[in-house]
Amino acid sequence: MKLRIHRVMLVFRKDWREVSRNWEVILPIVVIPFIFSILLPVVIVLIPNLADVPGINIGDLETMIRNLPSHVRDELGGMTDQQVLVYIMSLYFFAPFFLIIPLMASSVIASDSFAGEKERKTIEALLATPLSDSELFLGKILVSFIPSMIVTVISFLVYSTTVDVLSFTLFNGRLLLPNIVWVMLIFGLAPTVALAAIGLTVTISAKVKGFREAQQISAVLLIPILVLIFGQVSGAVIFGPVLIGAMIGIFAIVDLLIFHSGVELFKREEIMARLA
Amino acid sequence: MKAVAMSAIETEELTRRFGSSTAVDHLSFQVLEGEVFGLLGPNGAGKTTTVRMLSCLVLPSEGSARVGGYDIRRDSLKVRQIVGLLTENPSLYERLTACENLDFFAEAYGLSDLQEKRERIRELLEFFDLWERRSDKVATFSKGMKQKLAIARALVHKPPILCLDEPTSGLDPESAKAIRDLIERLSQHEKHTILLCTHRLEDAERLCSRVMIIRKGKTAFVGNPEELRDRMTGQPVLQVTLRKVNKKIIESVRKIKQVREVSVNKSACRLMITLDDAKSATPEVVRNVVYADGMILSVNAIRPSLEEAYLKMVKEE
Numbered sequence: 001m002k003l004r005i006h007r008v009m010l011v012f013r014k015d016w017r018e019v020s021r022n023w024e025v026i027l028p029i030v031v032i033p034f035i036f037s038i039l040l041p042v043v044i045v046l047i048p049n050l051a052d053v054p055g056i057n058i059g060d061l062e063t064m065i066r067n068l069p070s071h072v073r074d075e076l077g078g079m080t081d082q083q084v085l086v087y088i089m090s091l092y093f094f095a096p097f098f099l100i101i102p103l104m105a106s107s108v109i110a111s112d113s114f115a116g117e118k119e120r121k122t123i124e125a126l127l128a129t130p131l132s133d134s135e136l137f138l139g140k141i142l143v144s145f146i147p148s149m150i151v152t153v154i155s156f157l158v159y160s161t162t163v164d165v166l167s168f169t170l171f172n173g174r175l176l177l178p179n180i181v182w183v184m185l186i187f188g189l190a191p192t193v194a195l196a197a198i199g200l201t202v203t204i205s206a207k208v209k210g211f212r213e214a215q216q217i218s219a220v221l222l223i224p225i226l227v228l229i230f231g232q233v234s235g236a237v238i239f240g241p242v243l244i245g246a247m248i249g250i251f252a253i254v255d256l257l258i259f260h261s262g263v264e265l266f267k268r269e270e271i272m273a274r275l276a
Numbered sequence: 277m278k279a280v281a282m283s284a285i286e287t288e289e290l291t292r293r294f295g296s297s298t299a300v301d302h303l304s305f306q307v308l309e310g311e312v313f314g315l316l317g318p319n320g321a322g323k324t325t326t327v328r329m330l331s332c333l334v335l336p337s338e339g340s341a342r343v344g345g346y347d348i349r350r351d352s353l354k355v356r357q358i359v360g361l362l363t364e365n366p367s368l369y370e371r372l373t374a375c376e377n378l379d380f381f382a383e384a385y386g387l388s389d390l391q392e393k394r395e396r397i398r399e400l401l402e403f404f405d406l407w408e409r410r411s412d413k414v415a416t417f418s419k420g421m422k423q424k425l426a427i428a429r430a431l432v433h434k435p436p437i438l439c440l441d442e443p444t445s446g447l448d449p450e451s452a453k454a455i456r457d458l459i460e461r462l463s464q465h466e467k468h469t470i471l472l473c474t475h476r477l478e479d480a481e482r483l484c485s486r487v488m489i490i491r492k493g494k495t496a497f498v499g500n501p502e503e504l505r506d507r508m509t510g511q512p513v514l515q516v517t518l519r520k521v522n523k524k525i526i527e528s529v530r531k532i533k534q535v536r537e538v539s540v541n542k543s544a545c546r547l548m549i550t551l552d553d554a555k556s557a558t559p560e561v562v563r564n565v566v567y568a569d570g571m572i573l574s575v576n577a578i579r580p581s582l583e584e585a586y587l588k589m590v591k592e593e
Contacts, residue, residue: 002353007384014369014380021371021413125367125429128331129384130356269335272328273294 002132011131011139012146019109019143029105029151036097037155038162041090061088064233068092069240083170090163090176095185095239096229101155102194103222106148110201111214113140118275119210127268134263137202141259144198149191156186184244192251197221199258206266209274284309284437284469285330289339292325299325301493302339310467312459314474314484318590322493323473324364327439330471331361344437357386360435362443366426370415374406374425377414378432385433400428403458419446427455431462438462441473459483477583489589496589505585512577514549514558519571521545528568532560548578 019025065076065088076084117123126136160177167176201218208214231237285307292300300322307313315323328334330343332352341348344358368377378397387393401407404424414422423446430438443459444452456479462468463483474480480487481501489497489504497504518525521542529538529549534557537550551557554577565572 006388010380010383014372014376017376018369018371120370121365122367122369124328124333124363124365125361125381125426127333128356128359128361128363129381130353130386131384132353269333272333273335 003134003138004132007131007135008139008142011136012142015109015113015140015143016147019112019147025108025112028108029147032104033101033151033155033158036094036101037159040097041094041159041162042166044089061085061093064088064092064238067236068238086167086170087176090167091179091181092232092238094159095182096225096232098152098156098159098185099190099193099225099228100222102145102148102152102190103197103225105151106144106194106198107201107215107218109147110140110144110198111205111218112211113144113202114206114271115208115211115214116205118271123271123275127272133266133268136268137206137263137266138259140202140205141195141198144202145191145194148194148198152190152194153186156182180241181239181244184241184248185239188248189244189251192248192255193225195255196251196258199255199262203258203262203265206271282309283307283342284311285313285341285343285471287326287330287339287341290326290329290336290341291338292322292329292334293337298493300329300336300490303490303493303495304339305488305495305498307469307471309469310463311485312463312470312472312483314472314480314487315490316474316477316480316487316586317490317496321490321590323490324441325493326490327361327441327471327473330355331359331439332356357433358436360430360433360438362427362430362438362440364441366422368414368422368425368429371413373411373413374401374417375410377425378429381429382432385435387433396432396434400431404428404454420448420451423447424451424455427458435468437469437471439471439473442475443472444474444476444479456482477581477586481582489586491590501582504589505579505582507585511551511554512579514547514551514554514561515574515576515578516547516549516561516565517573517575518545518547518565519573521547521570525565525568525570528564528570529561532557532564535561545573 065073065084068076068088076087079087114123117126131139156178160182163177164175197218200221201214204217205211205214208217228237232239237243283306285305287306288304290300290303291298303322303326305313315326317323325334329336329348330341332348332355335349343355346354346358348355369380372380375397378400379393382393382397387396398407401410404427406421406425406428409417409421414425417425423443427440427443430440440459444455447455459470459472460483463470470483472480472484484501486498486500487504488495497507499507516529521540526538526540526547529535529547534552535549536552539548540546541548549561551561558575558577562572562575
């Protein structure tokens with residue numbers, strides 16, 4: 001099956017024009033990263049600890065600290081309780097949340113990709129064009145992937161700046177972010193995880209009749225990420241360079257499999273037959 | 277030597293089933309190059325499914341079809357390239373402007389030269405009186421404007437074959453006439469082949485060289501509109517209007533061998549004459565009336581409308 005990149009980008013441009021003019025879609029893309037990159041860290045960790053008001057205390061993170069790799073525990077050795085708390089929360093606790101950002105930001109667009117076209121009755125003209133199945137499929141993936149990754153990277157920059165600014169004095173001028181783990185997480189793991197989730201959601205969107213159905217089914221895809229968050233909080237899973245590197249490799253393979261099977265499962269004749 | 281027209285569309289036993297129901301049942305027909313071919317039939321007859329199969333949107337369950345020489349199963353991308361489709365719904369992106377809609381479809385159909393694309397879009401928008409609204413979102417358009425834009429979309433890549441599903445629906449009389457004129461021009465001057473699905477019998481009568489009536493997915497009739505009328509209602513009725521009607525005139529007509537029935541409307545001074553063969557018997561009717569001292573004001577061969585013939589056909593079991 002032919003895959004011409006300029007045609008993929010044509011689908012992307014068309015969809016992005018539509019999406020960018022729809023506030024119902026744009027709002028979650030803007031609000032969710034704001035919550036995760038500024039609001040949560042400031043309210044839960046940084047302000048209570050730095051302004052000395054009640055919040056999370058060191059005892060709450062005992063299990064997590066116990067499960068940290070030895071070199072990280074060594075690093076914590078010379079720190080005060082307040083420094084340990086801010087360090088652990090900023091660098092480890094919030095890390096998996098940044099895998100949620102691209103998923104939540106892309107969820108509406110990916111669910112809407114084909115299901116929305118069916119609901120708005122625009123799918124027939126689109127499928128009648130000589131764009132190949134893989135061009136349509138990849139175009140729909142990119143329109144969810146590119147904005148969600150831009151938002152994730154911006155969120156990361158905002159989060160790093162917030163953490164560094166607020167903890168600057170506490171750590172005597174030392175900048176906590178970015179570090180290698182976070183760079184690998186944002187530029188390696190987040191895109192590969194997002195691609196897998198978006199690929200599955202777009203495949204679901206092509207199969208179901210409406211947007212709501214697609215979104216409800218795709219919400220299930222958040223479960224593995226939530227497992228990672230609880231794993232990290234409980235100390236069962238700690239994101240280190242080796243684990244992230246391995247996960248990037250695994251998800252890259254999963255992405256390829258999902259793309260191939262998604263294109264295989266995407267049969268435009270079936271879409272129209274189901275609508276007939 | 278007369279050139280032999282080639283088939284632009286050729287179907288053989290084309291069938292589509294949805295579960296247990298058969299939407300299209302072994303349809304075989306040909307549409308010649310440059311021809312306007314009408315698909316007529318009541319709702320649910322299988323017209324749209326037929327068009328969808330020919331546009332490679334739905335696969336046939338059985339049978340085969342070639343469009344522009346390409347097999348709809350094997351060469352679906354090539355078929356899509358040469359077919360312009362006006363869908364049942366306008367199928368336009370409402371958050372995009374008229375220009376953006378046409379721009380997307382022009383490029384999707386392979387019109388990549390920027391200058392050529394711009395000129396084509398301008399030409400179409402001007403033709404359909406939408407140029408002034410080119411930068412407005414389609415959501416703000418009336419139903420008629422959307423229909424015009426959808427037709428412009430079907431034409432944007434200058435396809436040799438057009439499948440038009442109800443092209444004049446939702447249009448005001450002036451716009452509907454403009455579309456009919458356009459279809460005529462596309463067929464006669466630009467040699468487009470046009471498959472026209474329509475409920476408007478006046479459109480079919482004016483535009484189609486041949487029509488096919490589908491009933492419950494099966495072919496009920498294929499031929500030109502004239503043949504349909506002949507088949508359903510027989511010969512035309514001869515209407516003779518006189519200055520005065522009298523018994524002598526009526527008798528002079530009745531004694532003609534080919535006359536089957538004469539009905540008289542005395543107040544309108546009119547004879548309605550049913551003949552075996554209107555073409556050959558008309559001169560004799562006129563001669564007899566004149567010999568009977570009748571003063572003829574007019575002679576007309578009255579044919580039933582295509583609509584009457586069509587309704588009779590679709591009601592037939």
